[in-house]
Amino acid sequence: MPAVKETVETVKTIDVDQYKYGFVTDIESELAPKGLNEDIVRYISAKKDEPQWLLDWRLEAFRRWQTMVEPTWSRCHYPAIDFQDLHYYAAPKKTPGPKSLDEVDPELLRTYAKLGIPLREQEVLAGVEPQNRVAVDAVFDSVSVVTTFKAELAKAGVIFCSISEAVKEHPELVRKYLGTVVPTTDNFYATLNSAVFSDGSFVYIPPGVKCPMELSTYFRINESKTGQFERTLIIADAGSYVSYLEGCTAPKRDENQLHAAVVELIALDDAEIKYSTVQNWYPGDSEGRGGIYNFVTKRGDCRGARSKISWTQVETGSAITWKYPSCILRGDGSSGEFYSIAISNGYQQVDSGTKMIHLGKNTTSKILAKGIAAGRSDNTYRGQVSAHRKATGARNFTNCDSLLIGDQCGAHTIPYIEAKNSSAVFEHEATTSKIAEDQLFYCMQRGLDEEEAVALIVNGFVKEVLQQLPMEFAVEAQKLIAISLEGSVG
Amino acid sequence: MLEIRNLHVEIDGKKILNGLDLVIRPGEVAAIMGPNGSGKSTLSYVIAGKEDYEITEGDILLNGQSILEMEANERAAAGIFLAFQYPLEIPGVATMTFLKAAMNAQRKARGESELSPGDFMKAVRGAAEKLGINPDMLKRPLNVGFSGGEKKRMEILQMSLLDPAYCILDETDSGLDIDALRIVAEGVNALRGAGRGMLVITHYQRLLDHIVPDVVHIMAKGRIVKSGGKELALELEKNGYADYVEAA
Numbered sequence A: 001m002p003a004v005k006e007t008v009e010t011v012k013t014i015d016v017d018q019y020k021y022g023f024v025t026d027i028e029s030e031l032a033p034k035g036l037n038e039d040i041v042r043y044i045s046a047k048k049d050e051p052q053w054l055l056d057w058r059l060e061a062f063r064r065w066q067t068m069v070e071p072t073w074s075r076c077h078y079p080a081i082d083f084q085d086l087h088y089y090a091a092p093k094k095t096p097g098p099k100s101l102d103e104v105d106p107e108l109l110r111t112y113a114k115l116g117i118p119l120r121e122q123e124v125l126a127g128v129e130p131q132n133r134v135a136v137d138a139v140f141d142s143v144s145v146v147t148t149f150k151a152e153l154a155k156a157g158v159i160f161c162s163i164s165e166a167v168k169e170h171p172e173l174v175r176k177y178l179g180t181v182v183p184t185t186d187n188f189y190a191t192l193n194s195a196v197f198s199d200g201s202f203v204y205i206p207p208g209v210k211c212p213m214e215l216s217t218y219f220r221i222n223e224s225k226t227g228q229f230e231r232t233l234i235i236a237d238a239g240s241y242v243s244y245l246e247g248c249t250a251p252k253r254d255e256n257q258l259h260a261a262v263v264e265l266i267a268l269d270d271a272e273i274k275y276s277t278v279q280n281w282y283p284g285d286s287e288g289r290g291g292i293y294n295f296v297t298k299r300g301d302c303r304g305a306r307s308k309i310s311w312t313q314v315e316t317g318s319a320i321t322w323k324y325p326s327c328i329l330r331g332d333g334s335s336g337e338f339y340s341i342a343i344s345n346g347y348q349q350v351d352s353g354t355k356m357i358h359l360g361k362n363t364t365s366k367i368l369a370k371g372i373a374a375g376r377s378d379n380t381y382r383g384q385v386s387a388h389r390k391a392t393g394a395r396n397f398t399n400c401d402s403l404l405i406g407d408q409c410g411a412h413t414i415p416y417i418e419a420k421n422s423s424a425v426f427e428h429e430a431t432t433s434k435i436a437e438d439q440l441f442y443c444m445q446r447g448l449d450e451e452e453a454v455a456l457i458v459n460g461f462v463k464e465v466l467q468q469l470p471m472e473f474a475v476e477a478q479k480l481i482a483i484s485l486e487g488s489v490g
Numbered sequence B: 001m002l003e004i005r006n007l008h009v010e011i012d013g014k015k016i017l018n019g020l021d022l023v024i025r026p027g028e029v030a031a032i033m034g035p036n037g038s039g040k041s042t043l044s045y046v047i048a049g050k051e052d053y054e055i056t057e058g059d060i061l062l063n064g065q066s067i068l069e070m071e072a073n074e075r076a077a078a079g080i081f082l083a084f085q086y087p088l089e090i091p092g093v094a095t096m097t098f099l100k101a102a103m104n105a106q107r108k109a110r111g112e113s114e115l116s117p118g119d120f121m122k123a124v125r126g127a128a129e130k131l132g133i134n135p136d137m138l139k140r141p142l143n144v145g146f147s148g149g150e151k152k153r154m155e156i157l158q159m160s161l162l163d164p165a166y167c168i169l170d171e172t173d174s175g176l177d178i179d180a181l182r183i184v185a186e187g188v189n190a191l192r193g194a195g196r197g198m199l200v201i202t203h204y205q206r207l208l209d210h211i212v213p214d215v216v217h218i219m220a221k222g223r224i225v226k227s228g229g230k231e232l233a234l235e236l237e238k239n240g241y242a243d244y245v246e247a248a
């Protein structure tokens, strides 16, 4: 109830067309020269002081990428991206890599404070109940600048650091798991990422450990003409549990910026990973100028028996979203979940969904996707559910609903369903509805203004998914939804 | 006073109200009866501020001020309440949440502070009990899967919580069983007086047995064609609308 009220309040206080996080941090950066070639790959690897094996891994990916073509099967339309007109590495000069808090450029700390992300542990300790504390890895352009609560997590045996640091400190783990869920050859953007990835987070939860706090990574793109290629690797060892949240924002710029991330999750026997995303990259202005091109490959491998991976996403930002967080249900009795709210307004284009690949016996999956299209946007749910011959007793339940606001937007549902054994049971439900004028009038007759009415109806529509998010983020997400739909009525 | 003057209304080029005049005085309960399609629901929507209609002539005045330029929510805050003939469903929004949003929106529009959670709960529980509404129902999404009668009760619950100056009840009796009819009528009667005006749209005398009107208006072809005391409804029950429709 209070969250609904807050949504309503937020809608009222925000101006139309106002992306709250669109400011630029004035900070000196070190940039790689524009363009992409083997030298740039070597440059990035050298900046990070990487071992030879990783440089070789990157170069192999780069050579492969040169033979690949950009996929065109999505419903997103955009002018060809000039991959030579980008910087592939940008780091704040004073903080070119992970540091302790005292050493981080204060300008960066101010930036994160402005974004509502507290990095000073003392402040978090003073203001937040222990069960609500969140450890943060802050990634600014191409580098992780700080990771909080590392010491406290280490006491529980949890490793939480930037991936660059993990390469140095825990090479055996990185080498064992990197690229095992999303191989370097996977797809155009994932291969590109493998060649030039700069930073991202690394998490390892040891056997039997329940991670003592929420982990999160906050990605910020600041530089112009720069691509961000983050790489995240999370391993939950047998019987462990972790809940992880990712957030992202970028300044308002007239040009389109490229973001191509890869996230790999691995859950061993009886382990559980809950991965939540609140994606709020700059969506472009009301005329469709600028905004982030977001091409992301996220995949979880339920490698162990009875393991569980759950993706929850609230997608409100980006000019283009191309993203299908998926689960490979390899372990017998493993389960995958995908809960999604994808909102598009203005000229945004979303082509998003999931894949549930049932390989093990008695594997289960659940998909709940809510798409909301407003303005002149286009919103597609694309989902694949398949059961291998050996995946006897596989079960899936899919429900995807679309809500249209206004009559210049579009919503589409593209399901692919494939069962190679007769014992698989797949259920699929889909609906498309419009916010009826009559519903709006009914709410307004009771005293709600038009935006309050839309916010209330939309909140009702996405409620089941919001309930999956950790409490604090659910409130944030709800506000974000209201802001994203700003100016969508009337 | 709610005053409708020479109202002409069209939708999609089709004329529906045809020079309608009607006055509801503070504290007065007026009934409107009229054949199907004569424009009763249209009248109630136009008073409440639904957008699709074109008002080609005439005016609607609330206490002497025209409300035609006001949005539906502004009219609601000014004290106009419509109990819908077909209440709408709002999936995923708990009835309680909706009630609170509505009450606070109106309070805010009037410059009043928000209700405290305690006062809100007390008000809702009390009103629900009087209307025989099970508190569990208030946790369910508004009107979703409610029976016809339950929806109508929920309209009256909202009416009593929002404390409007003028209530329009569009066929609130349809879909109610005999006991519910009595309960709802009692709810409405409890809101009578105190300067509150009511416009009760109905097809049946049995509602007017419970909610006894001060005046009865007969509507045909988009106009009020005859007005009288409560006995007019009894006469209609006997003779039907034929004479009035012909005359209109």
Ligand SMILES: Nc1ncnc2c1ncn2[C@@H]1O[C@H](COP(=O)(O)OP(=O)(O)OP(=O)(O)O)[C@@H](O)[C@H]1O
Binding pocket: B011, B012, B014, B016, B034, B035, B036, B037, B038, B039, B040, B041, B042, B043, B085
């Ligand atoms: N959107 C619309 N387009 C065209 N005609 C309409 C529209 N809405 C209503 N009408 C017509 O206007 C006339 C009046 O309808 P209204 O619902 O006001 O009647 P009513 O008196 O409330 O009838 P009932 O007693 O059946 O509830 C009807 O002929 C109806 O078909």
Ligand SMILES: [Mg+2]
Binding pocket: B040, B041, B042, B085, B170, B171
């Ligand atoms: Mg009617």
